[in-house]
Amino acid sequence: MKKTLVLLLIATLAMGAVFATGSKEAAAQSGPITLRLSWWGGDSRHTPTLKAMEAYTAQNPNVKLEGEYGGWDGYYQKIVTQIAGGTAADIIQIDQPWLAELASKGDVFATIDSSMVDLSQFDADFLKNYCTYEGKLLGLPTGTNVNTFIVDANMLSSFGIDPNTKWTWENIITEGRKINQKDKTAYFSGATPDIMRYWFEIYIAQLAGAVVDNNKKVAFTQAQGTEAFTYFKRWFDEGIVAPFSQTSLFYQKFQENPSWINGKMATSWTWVSSMDKDIGARTMETRQFPVMAGAKNSGVLMRPSQIFVVNNNSKNKAEAIKVLNYLFTDAQALELLGLARGIPATTIGRSVLAQKGMITTMAEKATNEGIAQAGLPQSVYQMNSEVIQVMQDVIDEFGFGKLTPAEASAKLIKNLEATLATL
């Protein structure tokens, strides 16, 4: 009996071992090739992408393309788990901050060079600043994404604020407070705690250059931190922004706040790529961000909308890169994809869409204004998920009134230093 049991145990364990290595055992395919592409998005992205993939197969009948797509929630976790388990797709859409975070842990992405893709179509600085890790080009940017400041011009007018105001840090308060003064349930800004963090990062970037620099050091002083928190305390005191007790429930989803949807909040920081979703059924316009005199860095972020990378474990890396080249530089593919991933990052992409009249004026204006204002790229350390959490935790405590500006600045510096030391 015992023997049987032991045999059974060994058999099941062996089965586990077979499953674990099974994926690696499959021989490289000759003949028909199947490539998997994974991305996140909504239907406005899924449908065009699937059409472009079909078009590629029509031209290359030996290549079958399979899409693996879904929403944003949990996408990063899924991708990392797949990479670790050796089951990731051949072509993967990632968010820009993940490139360095993942590449620092091993050779997970294939290197791309100009013999494989027509790199002259891309802005060289863009490739270097955002898609390169330790000198190797690991991905291609889908589009250019910038921060934008969306405003509800009608709402501003109805509260006696000139909708064409050129915003400064000061007039956000002196003009913006008119809204809450007239209607206690309405606010100038729709900022949730996470959006307040972005505002704080912009303010510190203008004061000190960055929150965390490329040398893994906190880049602002206690006095500068206190100055920034003192300024944002006025946002709460003057009713520019709703109390955190009302907005914290919509962390990372400010556009789901009923106050926002029902037009009780007039403005927001956002990315051009998610602007349409945020605006929803409202009518809004884009504006430029306030920049203080003598700012070291505008703090306005510009980065690829997403990056496409090729899995280094893919059995058909060359073919996968060929697919990328098609998606990024072929006129037919570009027309099919349209604005599914924002305004394309390639010269040919922009000209194809412009010829076909597919670039909407709002997205174009917002992107151009953003590019004109864009500051320096954030350091990989400032984009690190643990560093972001440290900033968020202190901003939460500050926003709930648990910390004075000076205390918040001191705590932020102390906690950032502690976390940076472990990275």
Next chain:
Amino acid sequence: MLTRKRYNYTGYLYILPWIIGFLLLQLVPLINSFWYSFTNFQLLGDPKFLGLENYKKIFTADPTFLQSLKVTSYYVLIAVPLKISFALVIAIILNQNIKGINLFRTLYYIPSILGGSVAISVLWKYLFMNQGVVNNLIGQFGFKAVDWLGDPRFALGTISLVTVWQFGSSMLLFLAGLKQIPVSQYEAARIDGAGRMRIFWQITIPELSPIILFNLIMQMINAFQDFTSAFVITQGGPLKSTYLYGLMLYDQGFKFFKMGYSSALSWILFAIILFFTSLTFRSSESWVHYGDSL
């Protein structure tokens, strides 16, 4: 001899699906996570052995560990007794001979079928947010809106209600237990002149005590590991007031990809649950009565 052997073999065959499931899906990960808890495993790349470094950091240098332990303890202390007493009260009501009682029994079980799913959590969010249904309702009676989920003082209590609301399975067990209590005992007590409360405390509760113990242990284990409602509704906020242990595990493992650290945290949780479960078992000798009355 032959028949005996055959008998055993058949038995193991019956539980084979469970054994395979346990070995493949639980034992291997269990051993792995124990090993990872002594390493800096980050999901990608090879883990480096750190010895007790992770555990040392958790106990000496991680303020969120203490915070989430505090939150989780409150949560268990609020949710478990509330849920069990609620289940018991409803079970007693549903044990009466009322017309259409089966319909009521089904209705009261529905929340448990829906469970602590994401959809229910989203529903909860819309019920209890600042401009939600609950505030609208109390507004009708002239009460001021309360930030049920946005105020650090109330958020954990509101989240606990999601758990309490799923009292169905505990209730069903109580109902089955109530049916087992011999009617003769109640009749004898009544003849002796015992009042309703006396009967409840002297007969119903002691007779139900094994079921109370079972519910207590199962619900306690579940509550210590709870994750979904806090993750979907509040993401641990405001001010980490709903930052349950399960949420911290998830953040360390899947947000920061510190799988080694996260594994160490889960083994600590395992030890905590083991401790309280055995404590409850130990204490049961003095308050649980097994049915030898018949």
